[in-house]
Amino acid sequence: MKSIALTAAAALALTACSGSTGMTAQNPAPSSAGSAAPVTSVPAAPMDGPFGAACAAVPKDGEGSFTGMADDPVATAASNNPVLSTLVAAVGKAGLADTLNSATDITVFAPTDDAFAAIPKAALDKVLADKETLTKILTYHVVAGRKAPAELSSADLKTLEGGTVRVKGSGTAYTVNDANVVCGNVPTGNATVYIIDKVLMPK
Numbered sequence: 001m002k003s004i005a006l007t008a009a010a011a012l013a014l015t016a017c018s019g020s021t022g023m024t025a026q027n028p029a030p031s032s033a034g035s036a037a038p039v040t041s042v043p044a045a046p047m048d049g050p051f052g053a054a055c056a057a058v059p060k061d062g063e064g065s066f067t068g069m070a071d072d073p074v075a076t077a078a079s080n081n082p083v084l085s086t087l088v089a090a091v092g093k094a095g096l097a098d099t100l101n102s103a104t105d106i107t108v109f110a111p112t113d114d115a116f117a118a119i120p121k122a123a124l125d126k127v128l129a130d131k132e133t134l135t136k137i138l139t140y141h142v143v144a145g146r147k148a149p150a151e152l153s154s155a156d157l158k159t160l161e162g163g164t165v166r167v168k169g170s171g172t173a174y175t176v177n178d179a180n181v182v183c184g185n186v187p188t189g190n191a192t193v194y195i196i197d198k199v200l201m202p203k
Contacts, residue, residue: 051149051172054112054182054195057083066186073101074108074191083195086116093128094135100142106191107147107157109165109176111199119199136161140202146192149174149185163202176200 050058050066058081059065069077075097078084087110091097100106116124127133140161147157152167152174159165167176174181179198186193 050183050186052181052183070187072189074188074193075100077188078110083112084110086113087111090128090134090138094131094138096138103190105146107143107145108191108193109141109200110193110195112195112197115198136202140200161202165200
């Protein structure tokens, strides 16, 4: 299970999303008195596809595009994403790529390269050299089931590592523990990926 989670994390990062919605206004018909009713603004719901500012970095076509990633299993899809190279390398060091690619219906919270770069190099190098610790961290980024945005409004999700992550949000703004989703709801062949701006650390 840990290896599945790890691989899922890589694919998740790779499958970062694109597109976002704004606010919509509803204008009721004028009242009988002839004056228009107040305009009411309602939070926009996320699109069926990827959403988030970082989705703009995803290639428009080819294997690294949203269409291309949707055809590949998560680890393979992530390997084609230019912002997930560190995650992909970590998954490879942990030996989780094949396990992740063969997993059925998972959700991966995938840290960007910048998220890994925020970790002091000495500490990151130490983790990358410790397969057991690396696997524990990577599997902490994977949960069972393909989670739609509506399922992330407020929930504690059990990870493949065994701990839990706290997810919350609405519209196109979501957090996972203290990380922000920067490109979410990205589909791959066997997983849904939410790209995040921090590396999650299990307790």
